Amino acid sequence: MRGLVLASILIFSVQQAPFDPEPGISETLSRDRAARVSNLRYDLAFTIPAARAEAISGRALIRFALKSVDGPLVLDYQPDKAGFLRAVEANGRETKVRQVNGHIIVPADALHAGDNAVALDFNAGDVPLNRSEDFLYTIFVPARAHQAFPCFDQPDLKARWSLALDVPEGWQAVGNGAEISRETDGGRTRVRLTGTEPVSTYLFAFAAGKFSVEQAERNGRTFRMFHRETDAAKVARNRDAIFDLHAGALAWLENYTGIPYPFGKFDFVLIPAFQFGGMEHPGAIFYNANGLLLDESATQDQMLGRASVISHETAHMWFGDLVTMQWFSDVWMKEVFANHMAAKIVNPAFPAMNHDLRYLVDYYPAAYGVDRTAGTNEIRQPLKNLNEAGTLYGAIIYQKAPIVMRQLETLVGSDGFRDGLRDYLKKYSYGNATWPDLIAILDSRTPEDLASWSHTWVEERGRPVIRTELSLSDGKISRLAFTQRDPFASRGLTWNQRFKVAVGGANTTLVPVQLKSARVEVPEARGLPADFVLANGGGIAYGEIHLDPASLKWLAANLPSIHDELTRGSAWITLWDAVLDGEVKPDTFLALAMRALDTETNELIVSRVLSYVREDFWRYSTPAARTAIAPRLENVLRHGLDTAQASSLKSVWFSALRDVSQTRPTLDWLTRVWRQEENVPGLKLAETDYIRLAQELAVRDGTSSAAQILDQQYERIQNPDRKAQFKFVRPALSADAKERELWFSSLLDASNRRREPWVLDGLRYLHHPLRAAASQQYLQTSLVLLKEIQRTGDIFFPKRWMDATLSGYQTPEAAAVVRQFLDTLPVDYPERLRRIVLSSSDDLFRAGRIVKP
């Protein structure tokens, strides 16, 4: 009812005096339009010049039905300086419009109830078109289409899109619809694409430019892969696997959902330095080329990562594209389903893999990385305006939500879960839905109270603090209980979850528990022999899990002796939490890790432990402690590298050694490897490996030989896109403080921040722990800049900017800069940005408490 009252006030003010919508796409504007506009179609045409500096001209014919003409109609159009509006014709007549706050206001007298057609001639805004010298590609998520062309930029006004692209001869063009015609004359090629099924603006996309095209048939369907890779052998090595993975994912999803692929043709585009891993445009998925075209030295993790990202984007064709969230507050839904489905799809393709362990190491550490901090957020966050949508994305959506979704599937049962999803996809096909719409469908399939479960897990932030109460007598359990409490005391929430507790020593058994109140006894565990008890031994429990003193003591000494891989992996994650909570000393952990690494052969565990070793070494060890431990640590890593069997595992060891290397003999050896005077037996390094190695060597050696290495590396790079990135990052690595200063200052101009992966790459070296003392001066400005970055950057950039900026620091002085910034924020500072700072600085603040000089 409140919405209705509000709407009539708006209409009244429109009639009395021009009503100006606020900047961005507000929830109010979007609700109002969704109620009035239907049957939407766009016919779009763009003329793309060969020169990047020249403007792209465009024409949009927008056809739609209006329920009634209650006032003017608001279109969205907010281009950068490259774009402007030339002419508007509404229903065949030239029409004067007003442009205000990034909107076009079409007057009521130019419209009528029923069918309308508005044609607009314009120059396109450049920002979301990602223009390079000889190619461009769009990214319109979450609401950036209107930064290029006029439209209704909200997810629940789905439209059928027709597209014509006029491009320089020799360019390829690809979009959501299938190509229906292509003509070339006078040095120009005109490509027309068919109209699409109903698709949201954030999913509309095209790419054009110099691309190579690979084509393949699978299961009677044609797949096309557009790419810019110059290494033909690399393409040949990867292409079949990439097509197979897409075809396999597609077949699996058609079977699981009971709905055939909903969008006709299937192309994908591999883009160098793409902002994300992938973006799920129907019919034209865009990927980061690095994630799909793997090097020969690719790790098992990278191969799994590739299968996962392909399955993830393919799953989006149903979850997100066919049924779309009504509003971006539910953006997490499409992400969690894509991840959840990806896990189900990828598993059978890697039969040798322990998938429960992989689920654990993929999701828990990253989810905990945000959820343990004061800056954590709810999975489902309210959102007043789409111009804040970028701050919704992060580990809580991508890593915590899948864990929560698995809990939901456990509660509902896997058949009921699948059938509920089928109902949901069928009911809302080519339309929009909310999380409560889905919960209502699933709730009817289980005796559990899903609404209240959903409130705690989905609508509230944080994780339960779970404590273990263990009494032993003669090495056997006489009593075991778990308690939980809310880390935010004022709420007093309880989390309902089922999990499996590991009980034992080197050999363990799993005991099922349902923790749904403040305290639960586990009588089933009575009498079992136990050296330790681990709530998450079965890889399912989620929370800040505190071990009882006996278990903590045993694990801190004997963790590597646990036979079960899943329980062993989980014990590492829990023990690292204990380090961060001050219950285990960082040097104790490092010593245990080094001992374990001598014998550990499971690649997932080796990889996870090596990540903790890096964090422990750089963040939680003093420079003096690092120097003391370096010879022994490097020996352990070198030994791991030498004895590893698989080249993927060798690559994991080699990366770790490269990242922590600091003794002269190791640096000399790495330099010889970089010069290609010496091989790493069993490991073939690729161009990207040599680039990274050159950069790591340079940051360690602030002398002229570092400059020489960088010069030579630049000459050696064959691939033009990698060469350009290297050139961009190089000043951030310079031994000359002045040059680094200039590089950082250049970032104050938003146009120099466009290549976000390049910027992050540079920031990690600028703020490298070895450069921290010299670079601390940039922290203040970087913090202040966050607000602008939220406005100008793509969705992941604010958090990644902050993470990269704070990644290298551990001192109280650096913490004080952040603390001071947080303490003096104005009252109207966006809460989400404040939380980003809190979450990115969590490790820095912990270091202040944990690191003892």
Ligand SMILES: [Zn+2]
């Ligand atoms: Zn996704």
